[in-house]
Amino acid sequence: MSKVQQQENSSVSQQDAEYMFVAERVSKSFPGVQALNKVSLKIRPGMVHALMGENGAGKSTMMKIVAGIYIPNEGQLYFKGQPIVLKSPRDALGKGIAMIHQELNLLAYMTVAENIWIGREPRNMLGLIDHGQLFAQTHALLSKLGIDIDPEVELGSLSIANRQMVEIAKAVSFNSDLLIMDEPTSAITEKEVEHLFRIIAQLKAEGKAIIYITHKMDEVFQIADDISIFRDGHHIVTKTASEFDHNSLITAMVGRELSQVFPKEDVPIGDIALSVKNLGLKGVFNDVSFDVHYGEILGVAGLMGSGRTEVMESLFGINPAKEGEIRFDGRQLKIKSPADAIRSGMALLTEDRKKTGLFLSLSVGENMQIASLPDHCNMGFVKQSEVDELCHQMVGKLKVKTPGLDEIIENLSGGNQQKVLIARWLLNHPKVLILDEPTRGVDVGAKAEIHKLITQLAKQGVAIIMISSELPEVLGMSDRVMVMHEGKVGGILSRAEATQERILALASGM
Numbered sequence: 001m002s003k004v005q006q007q008e009n010s011s012v013s014q015q016d017a018e019y020m021f022v023a024e025r026v027s028k029s030f031p032g033v034q035a036l037n038k039v040s041l042k043i044r045p046g047m048v049h050a051l052m053g054e055n056g057a058g059k060s061t062m063m064k065i066v067a068g069i070y071i072p073n074e075g076q077l078y079f080k081g082q083p084i085v086l087k088s089p090r091d092a093l094g095k096g097i098a099m100i101h102q103e104l105n106l107l108a109y110m111t112v113a114e115n116i117w118i119g120r121e122p123r124n125m126l127g128l129i130d131h132g133q134l135f136a137q138t139h140a141l142l143s144k145l146g147i148d149i150d151p152e153v154e155l156g157s158l159s160i161a162n163r164q165m166v167e168i169a170k171a172v173s174f175n176s177d178l179l180i181m182d183e184p185t186s187a188i189t190e191k192e193v194e195h196l197f198r199i200i201a202q203l204k205a206e207g208k209a210i211i212y213i214t215h216k217m218d219e220v221f222q223i224a225d226d227i228s229i230f231r232d233g234h235h236i237v238t239k240t241a242s243e244f245d246h247n248s249l250i251t252a253m254v255g256r257e258l259s260q261v262f263p264k265e266d267v268p269i270g271d272i273a274l275s276v277k278n279l280g281l282k283g284v285f286n287d288v289s290f291d292v293h294y295g296e297i298l299g300v301a302g303l304m305g306s307g308r309t310e311v312m313e314s315l316f317g318i319n320p321a322k323e324g325e326i327r328f329d330g331r332q333l334k335i336k337s338p339a340d341a342i343r344s345g346m347a348l349l350t351e352d353r354k355k356t357g358l359f360l361s362l363s364v365g366e367n368m369q370i371a372s373l374p375d376h377c378n379m380g381f382v383k384q385s386e387v388d389e390l391c392h393q394m395v396g397k398l399k400v401k402t403p404g405l406d407e408i409i410e411n412l413s414g415g416n417q418q419k420v421l422i423a424r425w426l427l428n429h430p431k432v433l434i435l436d437e438p439t440r441g442v443d444v445g446a447k448a449e450i451h452k453l454i455t456q457l458a459k460q461g462v463a464i465i466m467i468s469s470e471l472p473e474v475l476g477m478s479d480r481v482m483v484m485h486e487g488k489v490g491g492i493l494s495r496a497e498a499t500q501e502r503i504l505a506l507a508s509g510m
């Protein structure tokens with residue numbers, strides 16, 4: 001048999017046998033969307049393979065195929081040199097492929113241990129779950145990974161960051177050879193990111209392959225060995241990380257050069273819009289005082305758990321403060337519920353979009369208009385065409401990738417869901433707009449777009465409070481930066497005073 005024939009007959013070519021995983025010409029379409037178009041991918045063992053591309057490029061869809069969640073319309077997968085067909089996530093797990101999802105998938109009312117071993121719990125002689133053993137093996141797993149979380153607590157009582165760590169531990173617990181991580185750091189702080197990177201190094205040393213999806217540039221260059229770029233459902237290029245630099249990576253993703261990422265313009269600062277004095281909520285935050293002016297962008301920095309989100313949620317009436325006072329346009333205000341807050345002209349883009357933001361079973365259009373319908377009513381009737389027109393404009397402005405306003409929002413990619421939420425509050429014309437991690441999970445191009453819109457709003461006189469864990473975003477966008485530490489205001493810096501070092505020092509209580 002000639003060499004060529006031999007190659008054709010073997011399951012995967014000689015040269016490809018060294019790969020842990022190979023996908024050949026994989027396609028997947030959904031009604032109205034070709035999510036993947038003949039995508040090929042080769043994953044090396046003992047390496048981190050980063051997958052990058054704009055929102056809706058097809059990254060999560062590809063990984064769901066690799067993890068057995070979606071069945072491709074065409075194409076072939078190979079695992080350790082053998083062709084495989086994956087019938088379900090359980091099937092993939094059994095073969096050694098595990099995935100950490102972009103949206104958390106755990107159950108809040110079960111314990112950490114139950115969440116990790118669900119369906120695989122150790123059983124005693126009577127066939128009942130052996131809780132002693134369950135907690136012991138969870139403890140062993142968590143301590144091997146250096147994660148300091150009690151296996152017996154209910155998951156719902158943990159912060160988002162800790163829930164993410166549990167999700168990571170769960171994926172590792174299957175001892176898989178291929179581990180897929182879809183934006184694992186979008187909800188954790190630098191401390192946990194470092195921790196995750198140590199875990200990844202440990203897995204690499206064991207020869208496991210990791211596919212890592214992220215929108216964060218610095219992360220990619222820190223941990224990726226190989227980088228693949230997707231654009232509009234196509235595989236554009238795969239190279240080793242050292243063959244890319246920041247600019248060539250962005251250009252490959254976006255298909256054009258991005259000029260300016262933070263288009264902060266100087267805007268005349270107006271009167272005080274919102275003034276907060278000695279706000280306190282026992283055990284959560286205390287003595288929080290700050291002002292925000294019309295036309296101003298007040299950045300809010302701090303570590304996760306520093307109380308940033310809680311202060312803003314209490315301002316918005318989700319969990320009202322017990323002490324202190326809030327003044328809006330100089331008048332004292334009692335805000336007991338989000339409805340009070342919205343009525344007085346406030347809007348809040350929440351950090352946890354699944355819990356408090358999106359209505360997953362409603363359409364893109366409905367999710368967008370839900371807060372501004374009263375503005376478009378005439379004698380009790382909604383002027384639907386007027387509303388739809390505005391929604392269409394938003395879809396265009398923010399480049400929301402969706403087949404139409406009628407698409408169920410759950411079907412949109414993560415970053416595009418975030419854009420819809422932003423559109424909701426832009427349509428609502430608030431006087432004070434509170435944004436909690438507005439560009440989390442959003443690609444570089446859309447990030448620039450959102451920053452531009454925030455700047456425009458400030459120009460129109462809206463007072464903006466922007467919580468962000470990304471220091472370049474805080475530094476680039478803010479007129480002033482409030483830094484929180486352990487439930488207190490660590491300091492408020494002017495734009496001129498604010499540097500990365502000073503913010504980090506205040507955030508860590510120095």
Ligand SMILES: Nc1ncnc2c1ncn2[C@@H]1O[C@H](COP(=O)(O)OP(=O)(O)OP(=O)(O)O)[C@@H](O)[C@H]1O
Nearest residue numbers: 030035055056057058059060061411412413414415
């Ligand atoms: N279950 C589904 N039903 C319909 N359309 C879908 C479904 N899942 C994904 N899509 C569409 O497929 C395209 C690719 O989505 P995917 O989630 O793979 O993007 P992504 O690259 O992961 O983006 P992001 O960076 O925003 O997470 C998008 O246009 C999305 O709306």
Ligand SMILES: [Mg+2]
Nearest residue numbers: 060102413414
């Ligand atoms: Mg995704």
